[in-house]
Amino acid sequence: MTLADEEKREESWIRRHAIDVRPLRHVAYRRLFLGNAISFFGVQFTAVAVPVEVYAITKSALWVGIASFVGLIPLILFSLWGGAIADAFDRRKVLLVGSLLMWLTTLGLLAQSLLHLDNAWLMLALIAAQSAAFGVNSPVRQAIIPALIDNEEVAAAQTLSFTVSNIAAIGGPVGAGLAIAAVDFSAAYAIDAVLFTVALWAALRLPAVPPGGTKATGGLRDVRDGLRFLAGHKLILLTFAIDIGAMVLAMPKALFPAVADQRFGASSLGWLYASIAIGAALAGLTSGWIGRVHRRGIALVLAVVGWGLAVAAAGAVPWLWACVAFMALAGAADMISGVYRQTVLLSAPDEMRGRLQGVFFAVVAGGPRLGDLRAGSVADATGVTFSWVSGGIAAAVVAVALGLCFPVLLRYTDRSD
Incomplete structure (x- = not known):
């Protein structure tokens, strides 16, 4: 074999296994990707600071769960409504308004911290407001992507988005831990507020992205039409169901402040919050194979089973390094399942994408919030370890049960969408 042949072979291997970056050829998508990447990093500072500040005020894992849960209702309502708005108006304008609302709520969290109000109820109000803003912002942020790239690049764009968000979720929690330790919670909120200005830019x-081929007005009738469309698509519903089971039963983030306080020490907090993202980012960077999987339904179920078992193992081990390693494995599995679920969703007609993305974000953001409430309440009643381990095992069992009871999920292939 000549040197040239060997170089071609290596290049071919890299192309097959490394992350697909073709969507970045498009200027508009590249600009959106850059804004998301930088703002995702800042958002992680707030994502860590909020539960840790709530725990510092209340000294209760249940309150951490409640703080996460309290944003669920506005998140669901505004995700559904935000998706309908995204199908009725220029998606660029909707994205800009949603981003501005998120930025203002971050400034509110910064103000209460600078004033040292230490009021858990005020924190709950700000969390609810931020959830509403997130509900408006997130559906349109995803629904706008197919208009900026070629159709065959949608799966690659989703993988890029998942990967960059998870890379941000590695450095963000570590940076947040350092900022909180060096200054206080206000430093974390200030960093988020500054970096989020890039998303506004x-x-x-x-470019303008007007609604295509739709008579939607952004009202309740449009929300109902989106739900009616969803009700007729069993595969999409099953991808929602398997994700809800995984997040509600096995998401352990509400337990991280208590675990750091009781078991591993304060310095472990950043590692715990970054652990899921470490695995997801590594999986994303080596994700060239994901788009070539034919039996995607089986791969999706196996990924969710892997998530649950890895979470259970992380909760059972007594060493920080092992806990982080297992949670990283769980994060890799979650990234793989997320790509397949989002690819199914973006195969829907353009005039429905905003509304379906609204439902999707109500699921992917609402599930972990319910999971936080479950984890915190069970931990207060039975202990942190039991809450963590039992939830992971239950999530794996539910994934297998859904696959066996609904064969259409297992039959999902790369040609099903």
Whole structure:
């Protein structure tokens, strides 16, 4: 074999296994990707600071769960409504308004921290407001992507988005831990507020993306039409169901402050919050094979089973390094399942994408919040370890049960969407 042949072979291997970056050829998508990447990093500072500040005020894992759960209702309502708005109006304008609302709620969290109000009820109100803003912002952020790239690049764009968000979720929690330790919670909120201005810039620079082929008005009738469309698509419903089971039963984030306080020490907090993202980012960077999997339904179920078992193992081990390693494995499995679920969703007609993305974000963001409430309440009643381990095992069992009871999920292939 000549040197040239060997170089071609290595290049071919890299192309097959490394992350697909073709969507970045498109200027508008590249600008949106850059804004998302930088703002995702800042958002992680707030994502860590909020539960840790709530725990510092209340000294209760249940309150951490409640703080996560309290945003669920506005998240669901505004995700559904935000998706309908995204199908009725220029998606660039909707994205800009949603981003501005998120930025203002972060400034509110910064203000209460600078004033040292230490009021858990005020924190709950700000969390609810931020959830509402997130509900408006997130569906349109995803629904706008197919308009900026070629159709065959949608799966690659989703993988890029998942990967960059998880890379941000590695450095963000570590940085948040350092900022909180060096200054206080206000430093974390201030960093988020500054970095989120890049997302505002990216939204401003996008081209107009008017609704296509739809008579939607952004009202309740449009929400109902989206739900009716969803009700007729069993595969999409099953991808929602398997994700809800995984997140509600096995998401252990509400337990991280208590575990750091009782078991591993304060310095472990950043590692615990970054652990899921470490695995997801590594999986994303080596994700070239994901798009070539034919039996995607089986791969999806196996990924969710892997998530649950890895979470259970992480909760059972007594060493921080092992806990982080197992949670990283869980994060890799979650990234793989997320790509397949999102690819199914984005195969829907363009005039329905906003509304379906609204439902999707109500599921993917609402599930972990319910999971936080479950984990915190069970931990207060039975102990942190039992809550963590039993939830992971239950999530794996539910994934297998859904696959066996609904064969259409296992029959999902790369040609099903």
